[in-house]
Amino acid sequence: MYPLNLTKEGEEVVVKCINCHCEDVCRLNELGCIEGAKGVIISNQKNVIFKVGETRLAINSDIAKSILVSSN
C-alpha cells in the first residue's frame, strides 16, 4: 500500500484505506471513493485527479496523502 500522491498518471489502483478527518472521509465516500473502489490516476501534479467509476475527483495533496491504495 502507498499513498495516492505517490501514484503515476495512468496508473490503475484500488483504494485500500482512507485515513483523513471524519468529515473528509464521509465526503470522499459520498463521491464514490470507498475502500475497495477501483480507479485510475488522470493527473498527479501535487494535487491529484482520481477517476473512480465515472467520477473525476479533484483532491488536494493533503487528502491524497491520506488515501492508501495498491496497484490493480
Next chain:
Amino acid sequence: MEQTPKTIALVGNPNTGKSTVFNALTGLRQKIANYPGITVERKVGTSIIGGVLHQIIDLPGAYSLNYKKLDERIAYQALIGSYEHEEKPDLVLAVVDVTNLDRNLFLVSQLLDLEIPVILVLNMMDVAEQKQITINEQILSENLGIPVISISAKKREDIERLKQFVAKAELSPPSPLAWLDSFQLRQALGKVKKEWIQPHTNIPESAQHTEALRLISEGNFEYVFYTFEEQEKGLKVIEQAREILEQAGENPMATEVLQRYDFIDRCTKDATQQNTDTSLSITDRIDSVVTHKVFGPIIFTSILLLMFQAIFSWATPFMDFIDLIFIETGNWVANALPPGILNDLLVEGVIAGLGGVVIFLPQIVFLFFFIYILEGTGYMARAAFVMDGFMTKVGLHGRSVVPLMSGFACAIPGIMAARTIENWRDRIITIMVLPFMACSARLPVYALLIAAFIPATPVLGIFTYQGITFFGLYIFGIVMALLAAAVMKWFFPSGQQTPFIMELPAYKLPKWDVVFKNVADRGWIFVKEAGKIIVAISIVLWFLASFPGVDQQEYDQNAYEGETIESYQLRNSFAGKFGQIIEPTIEPLGFDWKIGIGLLTSFAAREVMVGTLNTIYSIEGSDEDIVTLKEKLINDTDPETGQPIYSIATALSLMVFFALAMQCMSTIAIVRRETNSWKWPTAMFVYMSALAYVCSLITFQVGSNL
C-alpha cells in the same frame, strides 16, 4: 397519482440535469451550467401533470443528506419539512446521471429512508447510449422498490413521457432502511433514536433514521440546525452507539456508507450493462493539459486576457451603432418638439442619460457570452482546481474561484455561489472580497475612460494598450481581492481547514440555445435595471443642473473669461453648488465637482456614473454640439484656469476608485441576507470605500507628479 395538487421536489447530485428537468416541466428559465453547485437555493414553479396543477421545487444538488454546506442543508431541510416551516414534499423525483449510476444511487438510498414516495428518473440516456450503457428499468425498479423511468431531459417527448409516468404512478413511501443488513448498526441506530433524538430533539419522525445515522458516523453536533437539549447526554449516547459497532469490528465512520454501496451493488448488478473500456476519455486527456501545474495557470491567465481583449475589440462597432442611434434620436426629438423645458428634459436628461449607459450593452453581452461558455464547457471547475494551491496560500479556498469568477458578471450570484464553500471562515472571506472582482457594472466606466484617455496603439500584433489596460483593471481587482483575503485571514480564527475535494464534470460543448437565452436575459436585465435607475436619476439631475436659470447680464458680469453661458449656468445650478461643496473632499483625488456628483449617484449603481456625466455634459454643451461623451471629457476645461479637467492621472485615479469602492446597494442587501447580519455589509462598505479613497489619492498624486 391522486388527482389533487401535490408538491413535487427534484432532488439529485449536483450537475445531473435537475434544473433542465425543472425548466422543461415548469417553462421557467432557471440557470443551468456544467459545473457542480449552480443551483444554490430552492426554486419553485408549477406544472400541469395529469390535468392537475402541481408545485415543482428544484432543490440544490447534494451528494448525500449528510449536509456540510448551506446549499446541501437547504435541500435536506426542504425534504424533511424543516425549511422555513414548509410542509415536506408529497413526491420526490430523484434525478440521476445514468452514466454514473452507483455514485448517484447513494443519495437515492438515503431518500428511501425519508418515508416520501420517490420516482427514480434516469437522466442523460442519450449520453448513456453513446457509452453503450443499458439499463433494465423493470429490474432496477423491483430491486429498489420504487418506480423508475429513463429520459433525456433535453428531449421534449421525454419530458411529456415523464409527466404521463408521474400521473399514472402508484405512489407510496418505500420501506426505510431496506439497505441495512448489519444487526449492530440497526441496534446502534435504535439506541440513538430512542435515547436521545426522540426525547430531546424536535427532529421530524421521518428524518430520525437519517439524523441518527449522521450522528453515529460523524460523532458530533457541529452542523446540527434543529433545537435540542442535553447535548452531553446526546454525546454519551452517540459514543455508546459507536462502541456497539466498534466491538463488532465495524468502523462507525464507514459502516453505513459501505452497506449502502453493497445495497446499490445488489440493485444494479443484474439491471445494468456497461462497456468496461477503461481507456482515457477526451475529457481525461484534456484535463492532463488544462490542470497541469505549469500549463494550467498559463491557460487560465491566457483565457482571461483573450476574453477581455475580445470584449473591448469586438464590441466597438456595435457600440458605435448604438451611439449613433441615440444621437439621431436626440436630434429628432430636439427638432420635433418645440424648444422649452420638455424638449430639454427629454434630450439632455432622459435620452442623454440612457444613451450613455445603453451604449455599453454590447460589451456586457460579450462578457456574459464568454462567462456562460466557460460555465457550459465545464472549465470553471478546472479553474478552481488549478488555482486551489495559490488560493489557499492567500487565505481563500479553491472553491472560492467559481464565486469569484462569477463576480466578473455580477457580485450577487457570486456571493450566493459562496454557499458551496463548506468552511464558514473561507465563505465569509470570499464574500467580503468578492466585490473587488470587476463586475459588469464597472465596465461602462472603464470603457469610457480607457477609450478617452488610453491610446489604441497595437501591442504584439493582436493586443492594444486599451485592451491591456482593460485586462489590467480586471487583474487589479483580482490582486486586491487576494491581498484583502490575505489580510483578513489574520483576523479570523483559522479552525479546521477544509481540504479541496471536488467533482470535475466531463467537458461538454455549451448548449448554445441556453447560452444565447441567458445572454439575452442578462442584457435585458442590464437595460431594464440600469434604465429604471438612470431615467429617474437623469430627470432629477436634469432639474438640479438646469435650475435656477441665469440671465445674460449676470453671465456678463460674473463669468470667467472664455466660459460659455451653458458652463456658467451649470456651475451656478443647484447641482453645481452642491458639487462645489463636496469638491474639496475629492479634489486631492483629481476629481472636480461634476465627477463628485457622478460618484454620489453611482452609489445607487456603478453604471449610473456614465449616465450622470452624460446628462451633466449634455446640459453644459451648446445645442449645436453633437459630440460623444468621450470627446466632451477630453475637451472639458476648468473655467477658472483653462486647464483640462481630465489628465491620464485623473482617469487612472477614477478607475482605481471604481475598482475598489463599494458602490452597489444590491450587493449590500445580498451580503446582509447571506450573513444574516448588518455587521458584515457595514464593514464591507467602510473598508472598501476607505481603501478606494486612499488608493485613488496615491494614484493621482503620484501620477500627476511624474
